[in-house]
Amino acid sequence: MASTTALPKLYFGTTTFGSSHIPTLSDPEFASHFLDVVHDLGITELDTAARYPPDNHGGSERMLGTVKANDKGNNSDGTLSEEAVRKSMASSLKNLGVDKVCILYAHVPDTVTPLEEQARAFDEQYRKGFCEKIGVSNFPAETLSQLLAICEEKGYVKPSVYTGQYNLICRAPEQDLIPLLRKHNMTLNAYSPLGGGFLTGKLTSGNAEGTRLDSAYGQHFRNWYDHPEFHAALRKLMAAIEPLGIKPAEAALRWLAYHSALDEADGIVLGATKVEQVQANVADIKKGPLPQEVLDVIAEISQSILETQRSFDVNPAALPPK
Ligand SMILES: NC(=O)c1ccc[n+]([C@@H]2O[C@H](COP(=O)([O-])OP(=O)(O)OC[C@H]3O[C@@H](n4cnc5c(N)ncnc54)[C@H](OP(=O)(O)O)[C@@H]3O)[C@@H](O)[C@H]2O)c1
Secondary structure, three states: OOOOOOOOEEEEEOOOOOOOOOHHHHOHHHHHHHHHHHHHOOOOOEEOOOOOOOOOOOHHHHHHHHOOOOOOEEEOOOOOOHHHHHHHHHHHHHHHOOOOEEEEEEOOOOOOOOHHHHHHHHHHHHHOOOEEEEEEEOOOHHHHHHHHHHHHHHOOOOOOEEEEEOOOOOOHHHOOHHHHHHHOOOEEEEEOOOHHHHHHOOOOOOOOOOOHHHOHHHHHHHHHHOOHHHHHHHHHHHHHHHHHOOOHHHHHHHHHHHOOOOOOOOEEEEOOOOHHHHHHHHHHHOOOOOOHHHHHHHHHHHHHHHHHOOOOOOOHHHOOOO
């Protein structure tokens, strides 16, 4: 549980960089300015991937390389064979213009390549000094458990970071995944803290026109979130926080930072389409823990959310098309 004094670390995610849906973020000058603002907010680590943005794979990495952003995370392209990981690592280092990344991530599970080969592939990149840590993203708890067992048996470097979707509505990780991460001393970086924009209430209030959720880009988030029971939960939250002057995005971020299963060794990967959004989100987090009356409503809606048993699984086939 996040304490009131020490926060999970904040990261900035760049899935929107280089996207044709957001013309300003295809402009290196503006992207550079955006990253300056992020840096001035005290966020020094960025999250990117070979798959970002969904409509222009590699565009985010190239943009970060162009504007000389440093300190990066990255991923393979979905195929985690030894050869594919070698190529992906080399291409990411080139795109980014760096010799080494902080965390080399397996972005999504590869259900074809044997796990032993995947573990060996990560170990090779780590031993060559191309990354400081190995991370996995979107791996189901069971697959991660098998991967960890192989690493222990063969003496390969173990992944020490997990990145996964976790927010006020997406609570599935609390069941099996987070206990497994704690057992293996792995940290959790929670992405999509606002459910790709759903937790701003735009879609629920009918104001999503022109936003990510209204585009092909946001379709996979709509598949996860655009369901009557989640709208009902959000409406209940909005009714409770409106009189207190708290916006839904603020409630979601403050919950994640102070009341969720994250602790100070974990992280929150913030996302934004506009500079003002990341500024507002960091300022909201700094407001501290939520009032008890809001937590009581969140406890109520959490129960109904968990009962829906909806899956937030990510697999390569479910990712946005090239
Ligand atoms: N490893 C993985 O598989 C994976 C998957 C997803 C994301 N990630 C990483 O996590 C990062 C964050 O995820 P995310 O972008 O989905 O984060 P998010 O915070 O859930 O959604 C961000 C979107 O919400 C809207 N928004 C944000 N702040 C707002 C505010 N204050 N007011 C109104 N609207 C606001 C913006 O879209 P609109 O303005 O268009 O509504 C913004 O693009 C990504 O950039 C990426 O680096 C990793």
